[in-house]
Amino acid sequence: MLRTHTCGELTLAHSDMTTTLTGWVYRRRDHGGLIFIDLRDAYGLTQIVFDPAENKEAHKVAESVRPEWVIQVSGIVKKRMEGMENKNIDTGDIEVFGTQLNVLNKAKTPPFEIDSDAPVGEEHRLKYRYLDLRRERMLNNLRLRDEIVLELRQYFSDSGFLDVETPCLVKGTPEGAREYLVPSRVHPGEFYVLPQSPQQMKQLLMVAGVDKYVQVARCFRDEDLRGDRQPEFTQLDFEMSFVEQEDVLDIMEGCFLTLTDNVAPHKNYEKYLDNGRMKRITWQEAMEKYGSDKPDVRFDLSFVNVTEAVKESEFGVFSSAEYVTAMCVPGGAKFSRSEIDDLTRIAKDNGAGGLAYITVQEGGELKSPILKFLSETEQKAIVDATKAEAGSIIFFGAGEFIEAVEALGAVRKEVGARMNLADSNDFAYLLVVDFPMFEKLDDGRMQAMHHPFTMPHPYAIHMMDGFDKDLLKMRT
Secondary structure, three states: OOOOOOOOOOOHHHOOOEEEEEEEEEEEEEOOOOEEEEEEEOOEEEEEEEOOOOOHHHHHHHHHOOOOOEEEEEEEEEEOOOOOOOOOOOOOOEEEEEEEEEEEEOOOOOOOOOOOOOOOOHHHHHHOHHHHOOOHHHHHHHHHHHHHHHHHHHHHHHOOOEEOOOOOOEOOOOOOOOOOEEEOOOOOOOEEEOOOOOHHHHHHHHHOOOOEEEEEEEEEOOOOOEOOEOOEEEEEEEEEOOOOHHHHHHHHHHHHHHHHHHHOOOOEOHHHEEOOEEEEEEHHHHHHHHOOOOOOOOOOOOEEEOHHHHOOOOOHHHHOOOEEEEEEEOOHHHOOHHHHHHHHHHHHHOOOOOOOEEEEOOOOOEEOOOHHHOOHHHHHHHHHHHOOOOOOEEEEEEEOHHHHHHHHHHHHHHHHHHOOOOOOOEOOOEEEEOOEOEEEOOOOOEEEOOOOOOOOOHHHHHHHHHHOOOHHHOEO
16 A cells, blocks of 8 residues: 555544655645645645654655645654644644655646635636646535435435436437437447436336336436536436325425435524424415525515505506516615616516616605606505515516516525525525416417426316316416
8 A cells, every 4th residue: 555544534543653645735835944745635634744854855855846746755643732733624633744755746837726715717627627626625515415425325225215227328208308319339320319317217117116216317418508407417316106296295305304414414494494394385475475486585585466556556567567566675775776777687687677666765755766656555555565664675576477576586586695685504495386287488389387297286187178278277
């Protein structure tokens, strides 16, 4: 072995022991006699000390090394001087007095700092990905992913699931996204496709009687890049036989709470539970209150339906709208003109024609470009409905239901970020159920909101007969 220990292993229990370490030079500091080298490997960091009075040859070599050189060091483990301990690392109570140093590989000056989380351009990081992955943040990401996958497999194994690895070369399936084609050498002119998901394979497993299947599955979709989806990605995939919706939700709820307890115990989620269970709301309620089917409920800022209050107003945007919703932001009256312009741009980017607002000044006076179109009765009804107080600002969404709430939902998300309303140490789990099965496209055509492999509620199955006028009311 080229080493006897890793760089994250040594403690006071190893004092006076001779050790050999290998790794990368993280930092080198020359104190005009003593040379300190922080040696790094995948397991941690160990401080090495080279003293010319102890070993001139090793000290001379240490003078020449530079960051990211790969070295092998032998020496004696010693307790650090009182007050010089580093409580931020596992090896912070000791240091190694080097007696021998071998350079295994020299390195050029890195194109960016490895020992810093300073921003680096994405293209630069990808070009030097092997260096990017040496950075602590990236290595921690890999460790976290490893922990998550391990916990997932343990949880599903304990729950009676069978981990089955399904094929990656399959026949094409009409799932909606474009597929990657793989030409067959032994069958000229024929192609395999890479799976968009194990959908058909896992259904075959259910037909075969496997009963409970799970897989951390690799999936492929020839789609344009999105922030949360790449052409090649990993998903937790599972299937169950002879179950109903509650059985599936119970498994998922237990999965996430167990995962949080074991992998991220510092995250707070209990205060968001309802009698120890995840809170549950319908899609309709989520859209009406937050303008999103995946709302961040770590902060309130919920919406109020004010359609009835303004349907007779002289403000055409309101009176002609199918739905008008309002959101009161306490303390929002301090938003500058440029900040309101930014929020207006976000509303427009999400389908709105603009962003109407009313501020409540100190003393209760209202201020807004739209006040001249609203009667005193309508103004009071809005303030009462939103419970707006001095220092607040009220934002509005108007139009068809989806158009109105989604635009204001995007504004809500941005306001939450700008005002730091969400605690990053909180995990606010929420189950959103009863999604619409269908949605209407701009050209009037109907399509499945998510995908056609979704079970309609039993009460709604009759609506499928003839695809009648109630189709948009069908829930899944």
